[in-house]
Amino acid sequence: MYEIAWPPVTATEIPAETTAPSPAPSPLGTAASAARIGALVRDARRHRGLTQQQLAERLATSQSAVARIEQGGQNLTLELLGRLSEALDSELISVGPAGPTHLRVTGGTPLRGSVTVKSSKNAAVALLCAALLNRGRTTLRNVARIVEVDRILDVLRSIGVSATWDGAGRDLTLVVPDELDLAGIDADAARRTRSIIMFLGPLLHRARTFRLPYAGGCDLGTRTVEPHMIALRPFGLDVEAHAGEYHATVDPRATERRTIVLTERGDTVTENALLAAARTEGTTVIRNASSNYMVQDLCLYLQLLGVGVEGLGTTTLTVTGRAVLDADVDYTISEDPVEAMSLLTAGIVTNSELTVRRAPVEFLEIELAVLAEMGLRFERSPEYLADNGHTRLADVTIHPSQLKAPIDKIHPMPFPGLNIDNLPFFAVIAASATGSTLIHDWVYDNRAIHLSDLTRLGADVRLMDPHRVLVTGPTRWRSAEVVCPPALRPAVCILLAMLASRGTSVLRNVDIIARGYEHLYERLVEMGASIEVFSD
């Protein structure tokens, strides 16, 4: 990353006067480097929820000096970087190439104790996009600290949204300016996430024309955007795709009532339609809507914002929109059913006695019923409500069990079916069960294919076609070295299989896991797993 080849550092304090960015090389490189580091300092400061003045106090300097650093107009020394890193509690610069992260996993021993489910990635990204609708302040509580959230935050900040974490780094306050800097959008961050597509719904209220980088994400095969275009057309949005960008034009239609029939019961397309309907006056009926957990979180937030939303939890949503949404809203994101399923799977495949606390059981009902059929012994605590006052939670305690393959195939369906993102975990569980299980992922072109990596650890996983795998167990798991598949859930499945395997395995290039899981390794270690994180 950084070549440090310049005279020894002498500066010990930050000069007080304001200067324009220097074109001459600064001690730590060029003006461009100073500008890049300045941007890093600004982001790290905002992540910490500090004002420039507060950071200045920590550095014993002036606010204008901090402003100068952030603008790239300050010569940077190692000593100054050290002080900044300390003040921001964040390593701003590392010398040498930043290598990928790997895991060394020594498995074959049961986990123990309990683990608490974190809030969901998918609700977080929807709510971050929804905050764009609000002229008031949005405070999102219990936000998962994951890379997917950071990517959307990077995009939001690049267009001028202020996003500040509280001191504990859990609650996020967002304030949207009157004018968005859409030309300044961080295209790199945007292209790394599919969720960027949910900017379309809010932005169609903000500009008559705008551009948005193409949506990206995991390698799961082609994922259509056409349903989003169809859903947003009744709001006057027309989108053309050009060289890596969507070019959007908006021609608002004044109608009292519109009915949107979704061609797919997708989660983000339902959310996009909700986001568009929220600020469109009159009534919008959305049919074939997803009633999945993240959609419910979004509906609850919109209700707090003053939008009328009826039909929560059903496939017909009736939205009464308002042209101006201006409220200080405080919303706590609910627990992630996919995290819960991942943690349950960790316990199941390691034959553990384990309690998964705050599991959103309402969104795990089919999963638990299938597991019961497979012979899993577990208990559920009495139910209680999540902090959003709506989602039903319970603590689920699993016991070591003799598992058998289910008689029928396992396949996902839109909620209230078995969650599409929970399906991959059934491959690892089926490999631990006696008999053959057919797993049918009709949804994604490429996700089932990644599950064949489980064979590296001794599982009998046969790919029948791109959508179906036949898993025959029980498996005598054995350790191996595997490169992480480029897809979030299959990557975690391989990690969990390694926890079940005797001996030491290595999982390479695990960075993708941080896209959707917060402190997963640390939490598994707390439960007794042996996982070491290392990088090249």
Ligand SMILES: CC(=O)N[C@H]1[C@@H](OP(=O)(O)OP(=O)(O)OC[C@H]2O[C@@H](n3ccc(=O)[nH]c3=O)[C@H](O)[C@@H]2O)O[C@H](CO)[C@@H](O)[C@@H]1O
């Ligand atoms: C940020 C977010 O919330 N992501 C979730 C969301 O993505 P998202 O809503 O983006 O999912 P997609 O729209 O990509 O749908 C996934 C795939 O299923 C197909 N499809 C979907 C619905 C349907 O009724 N028919 C159909 O064929 C789509 O064509 C696509 O190939 O939903 C997916 C499916 O639950 C989840 O895996 C993702 O974690």
Ligand SMILES: C=C(OP(=O)(O)O)C(=O)O
């Ligand atoms: C496919 C997933 O999400 P995304 O839509 O963010 O790619 C997932 O969470 O497994």
